[in-house]
Amino acid sequence: MRTQAGTCAEAAAVSGPGRREPDACLRTAPAQIVEIVSDSGEGAQTAGQLFGTVCAKMGNGVWTVEIIPAEIEPPARSREGASGIRIRFGTEPVTNMGNKADVVVAFNEQVLYSRIDQDALRPGTVLFIDDKWAASSDARTREDYGKALQDFRERGYDVREIPIEEQTRKHTETPQRGKNMWVLGLLSALYNRDLAPAMDEVRLLFERRRKGEAVIELNHQLIRSGYTWGMEHLDQRFDIPARPHRESMVVMNGNAAVAMGCIAAGIEVCSMYPITPATSASHYMAGVFHTAGGFLHQAEDEIGAIGFALGASYAGKTAVTITSGPGMALKTELIGLAVMAEIPIVIVDVQRGGPATGLPTKVEQGDLLSSLFGQPGDVPKVVIAPSSIEECFQFMITARKLAETFRTPVIVLTDANLATGQTPFAKPKASEEWLSPPVDQSPWKKGVPAYAWDSETGLSARPIPGQPDGAFVLTGLAHDEHSHVAYASAKNQQAMRMRSRKMAALQKTLKPPKVHGDEDGDLLVVGWGSTRGAIEEAVDEIRRDGQRVSSLHIRFLAPIEPGLREIFGRFRRVMTVEINYSDELTDPLIDADSRRYAQLAWLLRAHTLVDVDCWSRVPGQPLPPHLIETAIRERLEGER
Amino acid sequence: MRTQAGTCAEAAAVSGPGRREPDACLRTAPAQIVEIVSDSGEGAQTAGQLFGTVCAKMGNGVWTVEIIPAEIEPPARSREGASGIRIRFGTEPVTNMGNKADVVVAFNEQVLYSRIDQDALRPGTVLFIDDKWAASSDARTREDYGKALQDFRERGYDVREIPIEEQTRKHTETPQRGKNMWVLGLLSALYNRDLAPAMDEVRLLFERRRKGEAVIELNHQLIRSGYTWGMEHLDQRFDIPARPHRESMVVMNGNAAVAMGCIAAGIEVCSMYPITPATSASHYMAGVFHTAGGFLHQAEDEIGAIGFALGASYAGKTAVTITSGPGMALKTELIGLAVMAEIPIVIVDVQRGGPATGLPTKVEQGDLLSSLFGQPGDVPKVVIAPSSIEECFQFMITARKLAETFRTPVIVLTDANLATGQTPFAKPKASEEWLSPPVDQSPWKKGVPAYAWDSETGLSARPIPGQPDGAFVLTGLAHDEHSHVAYASAKNQQAMRMRSRKMAALQKTLKPPKVHGDEDGDLLVVGWGSTRGAIEEAVDEIRRDGQRVSSLHIRFLAPIEPGLREIFGRFRRVMTVEINYSDELTDPLIDADSRRYAQLAWLLRAHTLVDVDCWSRVPGQPLPPHLIETAIRERLEGER
Amino acid sequence: MYGLKTDWPAEIPPRYFTLQEYEGSLPRWCPGCGDHGVLTAVQRLCRDEQLEPEKTVFVSGIGCASRFPHYMKAYGFHGLHGRALPVACGIRARRPDLHVFVATGDGDCCSIGAAHWVHAVRYNMNMVLMLLDNNVYGLTKNQTSPTSLKGRKTNTHPRGAWLEPIDPIQTTLGIQNASFVAQTVDWNPPHVLATLKAAHRHPGMSFVRILQRCPHYPNQDFVELQNNPAKLLLLTHADGIEVDDAVKRMFKNRQEHDPSDLDGARRLADREDAVPVGLFYRNDSADRYDRNTVEGLATSRRDKIAALEAELSRYEI
Amino acid sequence: MYGLKTDWPAEIPPRYFTLQEYEGSLPRWCPGCGDHGVLTAVQRLCRDEQLEPEKTVFVSGIGCASRFPHYMKAYGFHGLHGRALPVACGIRARRPDLHVFVATGDGDCCSIGAAHWVHAVRYNMNMVLMLLDNNVYGLTKNQTSPTSLKGRKTNTHPRGAWLEPIDPIQTTLGIQNASFVAQTVDWNPPHVLATLKAAHRHPGMSFVRILQRCPHYPNQDFVELQNNPAKLLLLTHADGIEVDDAVKRMFKNRQEHDPSDLDGARRLADREDAVPVGLFYRNDSADRYDRNTVEGLATSRRDKIAALEAELSRYEI
Ligand SMILES: Cc1ncc(C[n+]2csc(CCOP(=O)(O)OP(=O)(O)O)c2C)c(N)n1
Numbered sequence A, B: 001m002r003t004q005a006g007t008c009a010e011a012a013a014v015s016g017p018g019r020r021e022p023d024a025c026l027r028t029a030p031a032q033i034v035e036i037v038s039d040s041g042e043g044a045q046t047a048g049q050l051f052g053t054v055c056a057k058m059g060n061g062v063w064t065v066e067i068i069p070a071e072i073e074p075p076a077r078s079r080e081g082a083s084g085i086r087i088r089f090g091t092e093p094v095t096n097m098g099n100k101a102d103v104v105v106a107f108n109e110q111v112l113y114s115r116i117d118q119d120a121l122r123p124g125t126v127l128f129i130d131d132k133w134a135a136s137s138d139a140r141t142r143e144d145y146g147k148a149l150q151d152f153r154e155r156g157y158d159v160r161e162i163p164i165e166e167q168t169r170k171h172t173e174t175p176q177r178g179k180n181m182w183v184l185g186l187l188s189a190l191y192n193r194d195l196a197p198a199m200d201e202v203r204l205l206f207e208r209r210r211k212g213e214a215v216i217e218l219n220h221q222l223i224r225s226g227y228t229w230g231m232e233h234l235d236q237r238f239d240i241p242a243r244p245h246r247e248s249m250v251v252m253n254g255n256a257a258v259a260m261g262c263i264a265a266g267i268e269v270c271s272m273y274p275i276t277p278a279t280s281a282s283h284y285m286a287g288v289f290h291t292a293g294g295f296l297h298q299a300e301d302e303i304g305a306i307g308f309a310l311g312a313s314y315a316g317k318t319a320v321t322i323t324s325g326p327g328m329a330l331k332t333e334l335i336g337l338a339v340m341a342e343i344p345i346v347i348v349d350v351q352r353g354g355p356a357t358g359l360p361t362k363v364e365q366g367d368l369l370s371s372l373f374g375q376p377g378d379v380p381k382v383v384i385a386p387s388s389i390e391e392c393f394q395f396m397i398t399a400r401k402l403a404e405t406f407r408t409p410v411i412v413l414t415d416a417n418l419a420t421g422q423t424p425f426a427k428p429k430a431s432e433e434w435l436s437p438p439v440d441q442s443p444w445k446k447g448v449p450a451y452a453w454d455s456e457t458g459l460s461a462r463p464i465p466g467q468p469d470g471a472f473v474l475t476g477l478a479h480d481e482h483s484h485v486a487y488a489s490a491k492n493q494q495a496m497r498m499r500s501r502k503m504a505a506l507q508k509t510l511k512p513p514k515v516h517g518d519e520d521g522d523l524l525v526v527g528w529g530s531t532r533g534a535i536e537e538a539v540d541e542i543r544r545d546g547q548r549v550s551s552l553h554i555r556f557l558a559p560i561e562p563g564l565r566e567i568f569g570r571f572r573r574v575m576t577v578e579i580n581y582s583d584e585l586t587d588p589l590i591d592a593d594s595r596r597y598a599q600l601a602w603l604l605r606a607h608t609l610v611d612v613d614c615w616s617r618v619p620g621q622p623l624p625p626h627l628i629e630t631a632i633r634e635r636l637e638g639e640r
Numbered sequence C, D: 001m002y003g004l005k006t007d008w009p010a011e012i013p014p015r016y017f018t019l020q021e022y023e024g025s026l027p028r029w030c031p032g033c034g035d036h037g038v039l040t041a042v043q044r045l046c047r048d049e050q051l052e053p054e055k056t057v058f059v060s061g062i063g064c065a066s067r068f069p070h071y072m073k074a075y076g077f078h079g080l081h082g083r084a085l086p087v088a089c090g091i092r093a094r095r096p097d098l099h100v101f102v103a104t105g106d107g108d109c110c111s112i113g114a115a116h117w118v119h120a121v122r123y124n125m126n127m128v129l130m131l132l133d134n135n136v137y138g139l140t141k142n143q144t145s146p147t148s149l150k151g152r153k154t155n156t157h158p159r160g161a162w163l164e165p166i167d168p169i170q171t172t173l174g175i176q177n178a179s180f181v182a183q184t185v186d187w188n189p190p191h192v193l194a195t196l197k198a199a200h201r202h203p204g205m206s207f208v209r210i211l212q213r214c215p216h217y218p219n220q221d222f223v224e225l226q227n228n229p230a231k232l233l234l235l236t237h238a239d240g241i242e243v244d245d246a247v248k249r250m251f252k253n254r255q256e257h258d259p260s261d262l263d264g265a266r267r268l269a270d271r272e273d274a275v276p277v278g279l280f281y282r283n284d285s286a287d288r289y290d291r292n293t294v295e296g297l298a299t300s301r302r303d304k305i306a307a308l309e310a311e312l313s314r315y316e317i
């Protein structure tokens, strides 16, 4: 071994205040953030997911997030090619990717630089790096590696060169495909995990990939090897106490949760066109949807996709279309038709960086206003945003029900952060009540028009093809309750009123959202969608200092949740935190007159007339709690 | 003659207070509203336009608006088939279609009913109706006619049966094609107009239609006949004093003004797909654009239309695309690209009734928020709305300049009201300065990137294909100033900031809008687009009673005109008047929490935090001043 | 079976549908518009085939032709310009019990809807596509359509359309899985009916182009075709459109054409001297996507829950 | 003309463009991706034809193939998925001095862009369309494309694609005004170059389908084609793609095919036993919309103002 692992004392600095010390080098830590970064194809993600699953299984809170290169097959040893995973895990539930990494395992120095570029490390981060490059036959590589190591040390990382490839090679001729398992073993040692569950998970995984016993055995060997090496060489190990679950848990990412939510809702048709970062939901469904009586249609484009879904829905089959920003843009016109003709449909928008093609694999919360106001004319519809992966699942069930009860499109806004993040949550108990009802084919009541709007709520039941006496011609033209084309002024006003009224009717069934923290104070931070975990973490951190900050998370954006004005009134200041663009008052030319606000802030200002401020950024990655914290603290300072 | 025209005294009631009486039956009136309604194909519109032109020529203020049936060839003698025109003219300039008609000439009783349905008449309206139906060989027709007449009288109209067809038949075998000219003569007598200008206009018109001298002579005869009959039988005639123009005037509708504005701006490519009510602008251009060096492209769809325009613009040719709501919906994604890649383009949206197919031939102001916020992501762009037909012309010149200076899409929102209304305005003096500059093909300055954003204003010059050393690859992906794909967080934030900053830079060059009426008061009525004339008329009417009401009209919607908060602050209440949907607080389930506001109101609330109220309707026709007046008065009452 | 006594004892009364039972609201097309005749033919077809009105769906886009659903008494979906086909495919996908008809125009199908046209032909789901081709944009008042003849003067090309028209038949024949491609003319009602009947019975997407007169914006070519039927060429074949001798006699020119001969069909479509009327091509064994889309249709609620539980278990930790 | 001494006295120095002068940023396609070879061929073509880089524009949509413009040193427009063709047509419309190339993928062109594909072929504006057809969605990671072979397992059809693929050549041949339709394979660089050269020289829209290997999501069919070139059928003709004997010898199977024979072209496209490579069809006299779009291009500013004044006067009262 060329390098020495750090001392116990050094390692302790990494862990934060430990609670008990079962063996000399074992410290307890409440949470850790570990990253594995490698060239594309070296399996860092597989190892990381397995490690995350093991942690989750033991009862830790876990959030994993994949680091995906922009190119399909990027060059080896390049920043652009960095592929990997971050696993944040701890005693308490984990709701977001957190701040800087505590530990990074890097397969080469170049991929590590990509993490430095993304500001993922801090002075003190423990860096395990494969030492193979020091002995490279290529002088340039040796030199790059040497320089980088020096640089890393200067940046204050706690660098530990370790023999990842060398050790792996003892077991396999193709270390490229084994290093990840060796690292899994190493991490198991570092974090004091039993090997058995990891072994089980590996077996499961390779069996699913239809690999034979030999492959499984090799991988088990590698894990053991990494573990043994770790136990022998690590001078500091951590125990992250876990709380065994009292109920069954599942772990999945937001796209899988959305897809499974579709199945749980009894949705029968998913009509889509491939688009990142939404597609993986469809990939998942493509494999299993038919087992639950569903059909996945890959259309010729996004217009065709929603058209197909609307046709299916008109014919009585509940339908969903899943897409991202550019696809939403294309669906604009047919969303307008769905509202006009009151066709139930669920539309999932997995938001990505915009505008236009933007940052296709990265997170943004940029589609709120376009979901609300994107269609020409008055187009009231339901817009909801899950704030966790579990809610991705649940909201699909809600969305389907709302769509059918209110005879309306329901837009579900998730984002790339939820889509690719993974976290455990209580295993839902499947219920037949979630399923859409069977298609009604009984005779329609004669004389009841196709849009027998209830004058108070705007609600009406719809005839389904096949129902005798129900025949009507759905139209996107202005129409009366019989769906007859209507040009008279009063009819147009009335039909618009009915469509709008449905939103009021739904709003009346909603409860005001719950404040996180005290019910009043100096500052209320409002968020929506995937940022909840990070915002609440930041707020909790600041509250620990005794500051009077609370947060509020909005899930129903249209109709907007009730009672906001009243809640806002209890705080001296209100601000939103969002992953989208807003001008800053400190920017040149920007003042109260010219400032363009973040999207939720905009909505809340109009709705509540409260001077809702905002702090928003478009970094192409989730907002880490510490940045939110800084922003909130700045606002609080500004106050004084 | 079977019927008697009313007495002088009765007729005087029609005219309002006359000022002088040059002959026994001639009264002076400040303004009149006349309608001609007929079956489709009977030429009411031609006669009305000619009459309007004559009035305009003499120096009257004039507004004409066509009454167009929804079907292409509707059945004769049917309400749905009513085809016609309203001419409002007066001593002062006329800015809108006004309230109820003073005089209606109806070719049969059924088409008149369509006007009653549209609430176009009032008790006292003088109704000239062809008496031919009383003698119809069809008993049913006789009966319908008789009943209707009785009904009309009960409704309080001043019914005068006149022998339109009988008289026309004296000159032609096909009265269907002559009645309109006879009516033109009648109106000339009724309104004390010289025949000469009408004769000239008719000659011009038929020459343009390549008709021979015989046709012209016949039409002249018919006009004289109607005139003579009128002079002999009308017991009340009106003089509407005119003020001869000091400058040359043109008269056209808003679509022609937009099209001519394109020519005036030196726009070289107009790329469109047919859609009502925008198409007539393209029809006009199709005929003449090439004489001004332009090319009109009818694309395969609206996506292709804007794609083609963007290609032309990228290649240095200024381009416009003209459409209406459904077309805007389809252009959504490419508008996002134009903002992202900073491609100048002018987009004209002639708004119609929505959502979806809606009311394709009717007016609405429903596309404001979708223009501002319709595209996923942050998509800052310029949105302007002309408030008159003259501004339709001028704003095209402005729009082209803004698009190129700010390297941005500019959306120009007109509507079906402006598109089909006609009014005279001062003939613009063509200027070379309006034209876009020739395509720069000189070498690009080496080292200057394709997006050399000025850090303060976000502005940059763009290389045009053909410029040596300027080559760059435009992309809709997040990019840096070199147009290189950029994934780094800071780059994305910076580029968004630069695109947003352009809006602030433009806003700083704008002046606060001028208040119509006093600078402070109890109520400020805010409008945008085609409603200005009607709003100001209503406000003036109320001000006459000493009420402290003013109005404000907003032309720049994005960036929004500066100083609004300050202006609003000078009024006790602010409300908007718009032709789009909003909930009313008096509706069931609607309260401050659930109310959905009119579109401008929404924008202004978010922007100014003033509790901007709204009154909006979607009648599928322009809001007449008296309805606006009533709404304003109600708000004023509510105040007390 | 029909025409039974009213005191027939069976529980479910046999239903016989008369022509009137397929009549929706009063057609609002111009007098003389070719769409009227097609409507009548379709109502006849429904009556002849005794299609249950509640099991029959007419889907359309926007345009004069697309008003079609309103004039039928059946379920209808009068959607957006160009988007009839995806909607129709979506309806068909999970409802094999429904009869799906699409009424579309040359602008609706061949211009704005072209992508869906290409793909719906390839999907080859069981439905009848009626392309009411009047060579013009009728509803929006006389603009050039992709099938407008070169030189035709329209409001968007007042000096004449620039380009040769697209040939919907030839284009459709070029698309994979095209399985039924026919042409007829609105002014020959029995041939329209016969063609639509064959189309309806064909398992798959039947593409029927109907040359349709628009007297309001008349197409000189169609007027001539009507006046001089010699240019029409009736395609005959045992496997083709079945027409009786009376109809046959309406056509001076006839040609035997085997609808399984794709190559011959393309040559026919290319002919400039004649307008073939009848069945160009049929292939009953082309892939049919609606065979796939019904997958899992019979899944019980219990099985759905079981599938969900199985999936959740896979993700259980 | 080139290779002149540097002290040549003329005012405007003659410019000679080397291969390097067409090289944009470093290609980021996977190693072994067929796009690399096409890029090289295009750079060669530019060099051979000495296209001025500033007068050359590469337009694309979104996809792996659509990254093309970034890797050229020329003007480029990397637009939206499916929308390359309208943009290219707009560029071409008023800039006959520019060389326009379109790089698109099978999803970009034949799926989401299908309406524009049909219409751009009909517009037949002078440009080269390179359809980089890898039978898959590459960039979005292995979904079915309209040209994916039936049964191919992809992420959206893990149990195999349901339908026979669309044939871009046959479909294009079915569209009015198709004027140059050719096919080549990325793994035969001289043939790619020869084909693109002919395409570039053709006056009108040249549709070139390039069978393109995607080793990342490999297509067994292409691998076999490469291993067993006997399935490739070289189309030869005096009016076809000019290739030298060395290239000819690469093909075991050759067939003389007259590119003016549309009917024969269609039959060739239908062949299942062979993959024809070369020129299927050429028609130099098809309508060309870019002849119309340049109308009024030379109008002076003065004439523009005069036209405006004339128009205003027509509306004067
Ligand atoms: C997105 C959109 N674009 C344009 C229109 C306007 N529009 C309505 S019908 C039509 C064309 C009609 O032509 P065709 O399809 O041939 O039908 P026809 O009226 O001739 O039967 C157009 C352009 C629209 N309704 N929606």
Ligand SMILES: Cc1ncc(C[n+]2csc(CCOP(=O)(O)OP(=O)(O)O)c2C)c(N)n1
Pocket (backbone or CB within 6 Å): A273, A274, A275, A276, A302, A326, A327, A330, A357, D062, D063, D064, D065, D066, D080, D081, D104, D105, D106, D107, D108, D109, D132, D134, D136, D137, D138, D139, D140, D145
């Ligand atoms: C409107 C829209 N829909 C979907 C996408 C996602 N998308 C990007 S590329 C692509 C398909 C790429 O396939 P292909 O055109 O065959 O190109 P290849 O990557 O295979 O070269 C898709 C669906 C997008 N960018 N925009």
Ligand code: SF4
Pocket (backbone or CB within 6 Å): B072, B073, C028, C029, C030, C032, C033, C034, C035, C064, C065, C134, C138, C139, C213, C214, C215, C216, C217
């Ligand atoms: S315009 Fe033409 S197609 Fe439309 S209804 Fe009239 S005749 Fe028929």
Ligand code: SF4
Pocket (backbone or CB within 6 Å): A072, A073, D028, D029, D030, D032, D033, D034, D035, D064, D065, D134, D138, D139, D213, D214, D215, D216, D217
């Ligand atoms: S995924 Fe396929 S097409 Fe895309 S770059 Fe890689 S090899 Fe080429």
Ligand SMILES: [Mg+2]
Pocket (backbone or CB within 6 Å): C063, C105, C106, C107, C132, C133, C134, C135, C136, C137, C138, C145
């Ligand atoms: Mg048509």
Ligand SMILES: [Mg+2]
Pocket (backbone or CB within 6 Å): D063, D105, D106, D107, D132, D133, D134, D135, D136, D137, D138, D145
């Ligand atoms: Mg591809």
